[in-house]
Amino acid sequence: MRPMRNLxxxxxxxxxxxxxxxxxxxxxxxxxxxxxxxxxxxLAGEGALLDASGAGISAIVRADLERSGxxxxxxxxxxxxQPTEASSVNYAEWRSRLxxxxxLGSVAGRPDGRFEVRFRLYxxxxxxxxxxxxxxxxxxxxRATAHRIADYVYEKLTGEKGVFSTRxxxxxxxxxRYELQVADADGANEQAMLVSGEPIISPAWSPDGRRLxxxxxxxxxxIVYVQDIEVPKxxxxxxxxxxxxxPAWSPDGKRLALALTRDGNxxxxxxxxxxxxxxxxxxxxGIDTEPFYSxxxxxxxxxxxxxxxxxxxxxxxxxxxxxxxTFEGGYNVSPRVSPDGRSLAYIARNGGKFQVALLELxxxxxxxxxxxxxxxxxxxxxxxxxILLATIVAGRGVLTAVSADGRVKQRxxxxxxxxxxxxxGPLNK
Amino acid sequence: MRALWTILIAxxxxxxxxxxxxxxxxxxxxxxxxxxxxxxxxxxVPAKPVTGVDLTGDKPAAAGVAPHRDPANVLSQRSxxxxxxxxxxxxxxxxxxxxxxxxxxxxxxxxMLIQGNTDERGSREYNIALGQRRSEGVKxxxxxxGVREEQVEAVSLGEEKPKEAGHTEEAWTRNRRxxxxxxxxx
Numbered sequence: 001m002r003p004m005r006n007l008x009x010x011x012x013x014x015x016x017x018x019x020x021x022x023x024x025x026x027x028x029x030x031x032x033x034x035x036x037x038x039x040x041x042x043l044a045g046e047g048a049l050l051d052a053s054g055a056g057i058s059a060i061v062r063a064d065l066e067r068s069g070x071x072x073x074x075x076x077x078x079x080x081x082q083p084t085e086a087s088s089v090n091y092a093e094w095r096s097r098l099x100x101x102x103x104l105g106s107v108a109g110r111p112d113g114r115f116e117v118r119f120r121l122y123x124x125x126x127x128x129x130x131x132x133x134x135x136x137x138x139x140x141x142x143r144a145t146a147h148r149i150a151d152y153v154y155e156k157l158t159g160e161k162g163v164f165s166t167r168x169x170x171x172x173x174x175x176x177r178y179e180l181q182v183a184d185a186d187g188a189n190e191q192a193m194l195v196s197g198e199p200i201i202s203p204a205w206s207p208d209g210r211r212l213x214x215x216x217x218x219x220x221x222x223i224v225y226v227q228d229i230e231v232p233k234x235x236x237x238x239x240x241x242x243x244x245x246x247p248a249w250s251p252d253g254k255r256l257a258l259a260l261t262r263d264g265n266x267x268x269x270x271x272x273x274x275x276x277x278x279x280x281x282x283x284x285x286g287i288d289t290e291p292f293y294s295x296x297x298x299x300x301x302x303x304x305x306x307x308x309x310x311x312x313x314x315x316x317x318x319x320x321x322x323x324x325x326t327f328e329g330g331y332n333v334s335p336r337v338s339p340d341g342r343s344l345a346y347i348a349r350n351g352g353k354f355q356v357a358l359l360e361l362x363x364x365x366x367x368x369x370x371x372x373x374x375x376x377x378x379x380x381x382x383x384x385x386x387i388l389l390a391t392i393v394a395g396r397g398v399l400t401a402v403s404a405d406g407r408v409k410q411r412x413x414x415x416x417x418x419x420x421x422x423x424x425g426p427l428n429k
Numbered sequence: 430m431r432a433l434w435t436i437l438i439a440x441x442x443x444x445x446x447x448x449x450x451x452x453x454x455x456x457x458x459x460x461x462x463x464x465x466x467x468x469x470x471x472x473x474v475p476a477k478p479v480t481g482v483d484l485t486g487d488k489p490a491a492a493g494v495a496p497h498r499d500p501a502n503v504l505s506q507r508s509x510x511x512x513x514x515x516x517x518x519x520x521x522x523x524x525x526x527x528x529x530x531x532x533x534x535x536x537x538x539x540x541m542l543i544q545g546n547t548d549e550r551g552s553r554e555y556n557i558a559l560g561q562r563r564s565e566g567v568k569x570x571x572x573x574x575g576v577r578e579e580q581v582e583a584v585s586l587g588e589e590k591p592k593e594a595g596h597t598e599e600a601w602t603r604n605r606r607x608x609x610x611x612x613x614x615x
Binding site: 199201202215217220221242243245246259261264265287288289290303305309310331333349354374376392395421 | 585586
């Protein structure tokens with residue numbers, strides 16, 4: 001009976017990785033108080049190497065840096081002769097344009113049909129070069145190369161890893177159609193991993209960025225699957241009686257924590273990514289769900305209503321007693337530990353509003369980061385600087401990104417439909 | 430397997446129907462049977478084809494309407510409603526569950542799927558667990574009333590299948606519910 005029903009019910013299409021034009025657009029709705037003014041001069045010869053939308057490398061780098069909220073890109077007029085990374089820099093002239101930092105570079109075609117991109121970053125105030133890189137690339141790698149340049153600039157000037165080369169996953173609902181999408185962090189290069197007539201929730205990246213675990217209702221109930229980014233094939237991780245949901249990867253990628261109701265109430269279990277070696281972790285009389293590993297793999301944070309209202313607890317991954325983490329308010333859910341392990345983002349109900357809160361674990365200080373009222377599913381950028389979340393604006397599901405200090409805000413929308421369930425992928429190696 | 434199952438249900442339904450006054454109405458598919466939704470005098474409109482397609486080619490029960498598909502019958506009430514973040518069954522819904530328990534006991538070949546649902550607020554994953562608690566609560570009451578375990582399955586749809594779209598208190602009230610579905614309706 002099962003296979004028959006599955007055949008009838010699942011309106012399921014698996015897509016091979018295929019390029020699509022960007023459908024996720026990003027709007028900056030708040031910026032940092034002090035943004036570094038930077039001049040990204042057009043690279044000499046970059047007109048020969050444009051992306052599909054006609055953008056050159058310097059424009060992509062500038063847009064990346066501006067989107068972070070930490071940089072202000074300066075307009076650079078057409079310069080003759082066009083400076084390159086090999087030119088001697090007229091610091092006084094760039095200072096008069098109010099630039100604190102400067103990127104110069106060049107693009108050259110190679111005999112084998114590929115291109116060589118070189119750039120150098122300068123500190124205009126200190127009148128010194130901060131370094132540079134040369135890349136060999138194909139025409140298809142123009143955006144990826146620009147993101148790597150932006151990552152380099154961001155790290156040199158802020159001291160933190162840039163996340164412009166990372167990817168995000170999210171779910172788009174268009175009418176009764178659900179799409180699990182993977183896109184670059186700037187919303188470009190969107191690719192469908194799964195399209196279904198039934199809901200898809202809770203995508204979670206494997207630590208190596210090669211696989212996604214997620215929950216699909218394609219068989220009329222929540223079942224956990226794992227799917228390779230590059231192979232359009234689902235593998236069932238957990239399909240027990242009742243609900244199977246809330247997958248979270250261990251930092252070494254060898255285990256998944258899940259919520260299962262196979263033994264009654266929702267409880268937390270550990271399982272291998274191929275579905276083997278199922279081990280029950282929590283034993284409470286209430287609801288335990290939404291496990292999330294600490295970056296050192298020692299702890300599992302999770303949501304539980306064992307104390308009468310949903311609150312966040314943690315437990316050693318080897319078992320034992322659970323410790324309660326949140327105490328303020330009657331509804332605290334969806335714990336996500338920051339990549340440095342020092343803070344915890346979660347959803348808190350404040351006077352009827354569901355908002356993203358950030359708890360500093362050492363001091364127990366709590367800061368509410370958003371002013372929206374139906375927030376869900378927070379997800380840290382891998383540098384810990386930004387939290388991506390789902391919310392409702394004007395009746396539509398959108399993603400927003402808020403910096404961990406609450407200052408910088410962005411909104412990510414799709415042209416037609418609701419977007420939700422964001423998950424920020426790991427850093428590129 | 431599926432075909433056999435469908436035949437069993439069809440004959441079960443036909444058996445039930447013969448105890449009713451013959452009726453020329455066609456059997457309705459899955460419909461919204463929320464309290465207040467089925468108004469007296471309105472005709473039961475056949476819903477769009479149900480996913481559980483009849484593979485035998487036989488239409489079940491042209492003879493009449495099964496009690497659980499008769500809008501006038503208490504068995505047409507299929508939903509239990511809850512307060513925010515609660516899963517206790519309010520007194521007003523107990524007679525409905527008792528009626529379904531009686532019906533399931535009297536029709537041992539019938540099966541029921543209970544789908545627990547929540548409103549959209551809070552966490553999707555917590556809502557899956559909460560919806561499961563709601564559907565398990567209804568299932569437990571049915572079992573206490575003598576229904577056999579293998580007749581009832583409890584699942585959760587969390588906040589994923591709202592009965593009413595919208596972000597208002599009214600929509601949320603209608604979405605916090607357990608729905609009872611008989612075989613052929615899911």
